[in-house]
Amino acid sequence: MDALKSIRTLDQDKIDIVNQLLLPHIIEYVQIETIEQAHDAIKSMKIRGAPAIGSLASLSIASTLSSAVKATPRPDFLASPASLEAYIAPKLEYLFTARPTAVNLGAAMRRLAKVLSQAVTAHQQQSEPRVSDTDAAVAIANDIIAEAKLIGGEDKAQNITMSKLGGDWLHKRVGGSRKYLNVLTVCNTGSLATSGYGTALGFITYLHEQGLLERAYYTQTAPYHQGSRLTSLELHTLSIPSTMICDTMVGSLFQHKSMHAVVVGADRIARNGDTANKIGTYNAAVLAARHKIAFIVVAPTSSVDLSIADGSGIPIEHRPPLEACLVRGALHPPSYDAAGHKVQAQVLITPGAVGETEGGVYNPSFDVTPAELITAIVTEKYVAVKREGEASFELLREAEEAE
Numbered sequence: 001m002d003a004l005k006s007i008r009t010l011d012q013d014k015i016d017i018v019n020q021l022l023l024p025h026i027i028e029y030v031q032i033e034t035i036e037q038a039h040d041a042i043k044s045m046k047i048r049g050a051p052a053i054g055s056l057a058s059l060s061i062a063s064t065l066s067s068a069v070k071a072t073p074r075p076d077f078l079a080s081p082a083s084l085e086a087y088i089a090p091k092l093e094y095l096f097t098a099r100p101t102a103v104n105l106g107a108a109m110r111r112l113a114k115v116l117s118q119a120v121t122a123h124q125q126q127s128e129p130r131v132s133d134t135d136a137a138v139a140i141a142n143d144i145i146a147e148a149k150l151i152g153g154e155d156k157a158q159n160i161t162m163s164k165l166g167g168d169w170l171h172k173r174v175g176g177s178r179k180y181l182n183v184l185t186v187c188n189t190g191s192l193a194t195s196g197y198g199t200a201l202g203f204i205t206y207l208h209e210q211g212l213l214e215r216a217y218y219t220q221t222a223p224y225h226q227g228s229r230l231t232s233l234e235l236h237t238l239s240i241p242s243t244m245i246c247d248t249m250v251g252s253l254f255q256h257k258s259m260h261a262v263v264v265g266a267d268r269i270a271r272n273g274d275t276a277n278k279i280g281t282y283n284a285a286v287l288a289a290r291h292k293i294a295f296i297v298v299a300p301t302s303s304v305d306l307s308i309a310d311g312s313g314i315p316i317e318h319r320p321p322l323e324a325c326l327v328r329g330a331l332h333p334p335s336y337d338a339a340g341h342k343v344q345a346q347v348l349i350t351p352g353a354v355g356e357t358e359g360g361v362y363n364p365s366f367d368v369t370p371a372e373l374i375t376a377i378v379t380e381k382y383v384a385v386k387r388e389g390e391a392s393f394e395l396l397r398e399a400e401e402a403e
């Protein structure tokens with residue numbers, strides 16, 4: 001059985017997403033018809049996962065422009081390159097505001113903005129005879145559509161490449177032969193978080209495909225429960241032996257099980273290797289160091305933000321206090337316990353409370369793991385390890401050497 005796709009491209013360039021707030025009990029696809037619906041889907045976490053949200057934002061731009069180009073009559077914003085820029089540029093900035101931590105969303109929007117501005121400038125500098133303004137606007141719209149579709153589907157191949165690169169590196173490091181590697185992952189980094197195969201979960205899938213994996217452990221990852229709701233679904237779909245642990249059980253697992261690695265994804269990696277990932281990742285990194293277990297980050301090079309020197313520059317999203325107080329599943333069709341009692345939302349906050357702590361709840365969605373706690377950073381282009389005596393990475397040097 002194939003893993004669930006986070007985004008589906010339908011005919012006529014329409015797109016829909018599986019509503020991840022309802023998984024695993026309800027598999028419901030929601031059509032995304034406007035850029036505003038894409039923004040809402042990302043902000044409300046109907047879709048989540050650093051690469052997936054960048055893909056949806058890009059594909060929603062492609063879908064909107066594709067409909068406009070095919071429309072008769074065409075909308076006014078296609079009258080000229082300037083009117084196209086005035087219409088699309090604010091939409092790119094608007095999508096970027098949906099969630100701040102993952103670099104992929106911002107990088108995708110900046111990439112499309114660059115295509116737009118370069119094409120508009122080229123038209124303005126064109127010598128006579130110039131293409132008509134309308135024809136130029138349509139040509140630029142088609143360029144943006146092509147780039148957006150490229151962004152929307154490029155990471156599956158990268159995920160497969162990096163999973164092999166990382167899996168082979170770990171196998172060589174640990175040695176051994178058959179079905180012996182026990183690894184822990186945090187959150188969800190599979191097909192539901194990407195355009196396919198996954199990053200850290202792709203790494204685990206590769207180990208399983210090679211007959212090297214004994215068992216994959218994963219944390220529940222409260223409060224959204226990416227682990228118990230999404231990773232569980234994906235690992236069972238892929239028939240990978242797996243065990244869920246609550247977030248508080250990482251230390252006990254390391255005390256009582258022979259673990260070979262912690263393998264996690266990333267939302268944003270700074271130049272020195274400091275890595276922002278789902279809340280709870282830093283806890284696992286500290287415990288992995290205590291137990292001398294390899295801690296491996298798996299992410300595409302598009303997750304490395306070379307403009308940020310270290311983790312202090314990574315914006316950390318704080319989610320609404322209420323989300324930290326709900327028993328996931330009570331938000332949607334109320335869930336019931338074994339005795340048939342309706343599971344109530346455990347609301348511990350003053351209604352309407354806002355801010356990081358005013359509501360009596362501290363609910364950061366991510367934390368930053370310092371480079372010193374990270375053994376390796378695996379991308380589709382390289383496996384970075386720290387040099388002897390260095391406490392951090394030099395990812396700019398890794399990127400230059402990989403070119």
Ligand SMILES: CSC[C@H]1O[C@H](OP(=O)(O)O)[C@H](O)[C@@H]1O
Nearest residue numbers: 048049050189193265266277278
């Ligand atoms: C390959 S997904 C990367 C990253 O995104 C997840 O965050 P969220 O579920 O809030 O979007 C998690 O941090 C994953 O590791």
